[in-house]
Amino acid sequence: MKFTIKQIEVFLATARHQNITHAANELSMSQSAASESLKTLEEQFNIKLFDRVGKKLQLNQLGNTVRQQAEVFLDHAKNLEDVLKSKNNHGNIKVGATLSIGNYLAVTILSDFRSAFPGANASLEVANTTEIAKRVAGFELDIGLIEGEVAHPDLDVIPWRDDELVVFCAPSHPYAKLKNLDDEALTKGEWVLRETGSGTRQAFDYAMHGLLSKLDITLELQHTEAIKRAVENGLGLGCLSKITLVDAFKRGTLVPLQVPQRDFHRKFYFILQKHKYRSAGITNWISLCMNYQLDK
Numbered sequence: 001m002k003f004t005i006k007q008i009e010v011f012l013a014t015a016r017h018q019n020i021t022h023a024a025n026e027l028s029m030s031q032s033a034a035s036e037s038l039k040t041l042e043e044q045f046n047i048k049l050f051d052r053v054g055k056k057l058q059l060n061q062l063g064n065t066v067r068q069q070a071e072v073f074l075d076h077a078k079n080l081e082d083v084l085k086s087k088n089n090h091g092n093i094k095v096g097a098t099l100s101i102g103n104y105l106a107v108t109i110l111s112d113f114r115s116a117f118p119g120a121n122a123s124l125e126v127a128n129t130t131e132i133a134k135r136v137a138g139f140e141l142d143i144g145l146i147e148g149e150v151a152h153p154d155l156d157v158i159p160w161r162d163d164e165l166v167v168f169c170a171p172s173h174p175y176a177k178l179k180n181l182d183d184e185a186l187t188k189g190e191w192v193l194r195e196t197g198s199g200t201r202q203a204f205d206y207a208m209h210g211l212l213s214k215l216d217i218t219l220e221l222q223h224t225e226a227i228k229r230a231v232e233n234g235l236g237l238g239c240l241s242k243i244t245l246v247d248a249f250k251r252g253t254l255v256p257l258q259v260p261q262r263d264f265h266r267k268f269y270f271i272l273q274k275h276k277y278r279s280a281g282i283t284n285w286i287s288l289c290m291n292y293q294l295d296k
Helices: 005-015 020-026 031-045 062-082 099-116 129-137 181-190 199-209 224-231 246-251 281-292
Strands: 049-055 055-057 093-097 123-125 142-146 155-169 192-194 216-221 239-240 255-257 266-271
Touching: 005 062, 020 031, 020 062, 020 181, 049 192, 055 062, 055 181, 062 224, 093 099, 093 129, 093 281, 099 123, 099 142, 099 199, 099 224, 099 281, 129 142, 129 155, 129 266, 142 281, 155 199, 155 281, 192 224, 216 224, 224 239, 266 281
Parallel strands: 093 123, 093 142, 192 216, 192 239
Antiparallel strands: 049 055, 142 266, 155 239, 155 255, 155 266
């Protein structure tokens, strides 16, 4: 084999950052060592993997082809290393989750996972659906737990569990005493919603088809807790996953609103890189998720 795993790591890091210095920092190497590693890889095969544009290194057509194969190769190499070190049975895993799932489900599941596999190196990162899908597709995360549907040629999307969005307001809001909200009430209210690119916003937009252009969306926020606080303070109506609102409804700081003519049901999904090795960590994580009870 003419290339080394380190050369592949440098190549992939450079592809991600489009900058050799940033790639070197990620790999804890000197800039000169990273640059020499990439140069040697190209010279060994008499190829060019990047187009040099100023300080940027942009993947060319060959580089994109090599990147896909290199990501699969490095993923399998890392799993082989785990097996050789007898760590694979502990279930090492890097999980990505969207905000509602990450903050209200995945943290507890992670705790259960670490209890079940005390030697596991398990981590959790939280972001919106678009970002989690991007990182799983790029082999940066082993598995994603998402609220929205994604269509990506490199991703397997597997249904996990049912969920439901709930429209809500502050107890002092005029709508709090209404039995049901019709479409006219929905268009007259002010809304505090998640940002575009989030699974929650995707589901909300789908449920509100035909009304979106008429809605008064006054605030778009990236965090569920910020939305709840804004609604509690009378800034408008909110719409979030039911799992994020249980405690607030029990305390009476927020009030659920019935919108029977709109379908707010949706699903949570697992997403996996199609070419990624299904390690023991991934298998054990999915098993825990499938058996998880929210009200336990």
